[in-house]
Amino acid sequence: MSDSIVTSRRSFLGKSLAVLAAGGAVAACGKKESAGxxxxxxxxxxxxxxxxxxxxxxxxxxxxxxxxxxxxxxxxxxxxxxxxxxxxxxAVLKGTVNPNGYCNSWTPKA
Ligand code: SF4
Known part of the structure; x- marks a missing residue:
């Protein structure tokens, strides 16, 4: 096997791993956001x-x-x-409410 083929394969593998790592970082960001x-x-x-x-x-x-x-x-x-x-x-409902929640008594802030 020639050196240029080995170098090319190493380069390809290195770039592929970088792409996978970047994809993993994006996926991790998505998970964090969904836990918000x-x-x-x-x-x-x-x-x-x-x-x-x-x-x-x-x-x-x-x-x-x-x-x-x-x-x-x-x-x-x-x-x-x-x-x-x-x-x-x-002020209307007892218990906790989610800042992202909603009910039929929603009244816009003055
Ligand atoms: S929308 Fe307003 S009234 Fe309804 S639960 Fe949320 S804070 Fe309370």
Whole structure:
């Protein structure tokens, strides 16, 4: 086998590994992003009175809003979370709410 073929193969393998490593870094970034606030769970109603848990259902609370431009963090009734990445509260619903959540009582911030 000639030296030029071996060098060419090494060069190809090196470039291929670099591409794979870059792809892995992109994939890792994607995983980190999906573990962000949108995956935050703020819908545990186990400590609530049945009527308070029912109110969340009645108002259609969801942890991730499907209403374009309408999320709890933009709602007048939202009580900010103590720190970024944590659940907040709500003036209407008992229990925690997700800053990305939504319910039918959504009211735009003044
Ligand atoms: S009223 Fe609804 S949309 Fe507004 S903060 Fe409370 S749960 Fe979120």
């Amino acid at each position: 606030p949108k995956s935050l769970a703020c819908n545990d109603t186990s400590s609530l009175a049945p009527a308070d848990a029912q109110m969340r259902t009645t108002l259609g609370y969801v942890d991730v809003s499907v209403q374009q431009g309408k999320a709890c963090s933009g709602c007048q009734l939202y009580k900010a979370a103590p720190a970024e990445g944590q659940c907040g509260g709500c």
